[in-house]
Amino acid sequence: MIFVLQHVFRVLLVIVFLSGLVGHPTNMQAAENRQDPQELDIHAKSAILIDGLTGTILFAKNENQTYYPASITKIVTGIVALEASSPDEIVTVSKEARYEDGTRVFLAEGEQVPMMKLIEGLLMNSGNDAATAIAEHIDGSKEVFAQRMNQLVTEKIGLKNTQFRNPHGLFDSEHYTTAKDMALIAQYAMKNPDFRRIVSTKTKPWNGEEWKSNLVNHNKLLWTYDGATGIKNGFTDESRFTLVGSAMRNGMELIGVVMKSATSNESYSDITQLLDYGFGNYERKQIMAANETKTYSAGEIITAFVTKDPIIVTVRKDEVLQVTLDEVGNLSVKEGVNPSRIISRLSPIEVAEPKPTPDPELEIKNETNVWRILITVLWFLMNLFIGMVAWAIKEKRKTS
Known part of the structure; x- marks a missing residue:
């Protein structure tokens, strides 16, 4: 019986010691799931993935090479309009806006439209006519408004590789940007609650003089990617397919950009890969x-x-x-x-006696050491007790 008790106690002691490892797994399992950037199969000529909060670059491919942006230009137009005007300002649509080329929300010449409605048509339905109407209302012409756009990205965001010539993104050889610059522009724009709301809205009723329908957001990512929050897609013959996509999971929002994709499907496939890679391999940690x-x-x-x-x-x-x-x-x-x-x-x-911030891991380690000392003392006392009982039984047998 005595030997059985000794064996059971020693097994329990081993379990207690090993329990110190529980909750402190090694990185072996994480390493098995690790994906290197080289494993991504990104077809776009240029691409980048950043954390929308910290701006940390998680993946980059030709991120500083300039390309034509097409309608992702409207990200800048939208945030400029939100900052430079009131949502209820009434905009009168000009003849030039009415007959603007490309994608439209079918504004009528002389139609009066609230600014917020135009921004929604701009960002959700990629209305080039809405872009021109916004620019003319704020600055009198598309050319002067483009100067405001350039001022925003250079002075407020600090970009050096971007230049805009119009508010809609129709081709101009001097209208260019980079994947990295577009990611930073998107990061800046997503801080605005109205901008964030618009680019994450899938559909919205549209009641115009010449067009009564529903706006359907052109960004397919909102329907195909879990947690998608925006932002904007684009296309011209010269730029090919461009896409700025964002998504949030577990409180972390990532922003991806692809430029000059050969097809629309390719651009969405690339963005999906980038976002999956970011969420699968990165996390945020608070340092202070x-x-x-x-x-x-x-x-x-x-x-x-x-x-x-x-x-x-x-x-x-x-x-x-x-x-x-x-x-x-x-x-x-x-x-x-x-x-x-x-x-x-x-x-x-200035502090009299600065106190260092406690290290939680050190506290856990110290607590574990205290328990191990107590267990060691108990081990010793138990063995001493068992030994004394065994000696007493042995002596009793001698006398009897």
């Missing part, structure tokens, strides 16, 4: 909370830094993340074998 303090120590000198907003990074699911802080407040991250990159510059603050 709002108003959190970190300290840098150099000998006896301790400098404290604070962040105003939460700091979030987009990293591969199977990579170990290392975070460092230097003496001037540069917060850097390093993923696996990748070089370190600075993600934020923290503000210095």
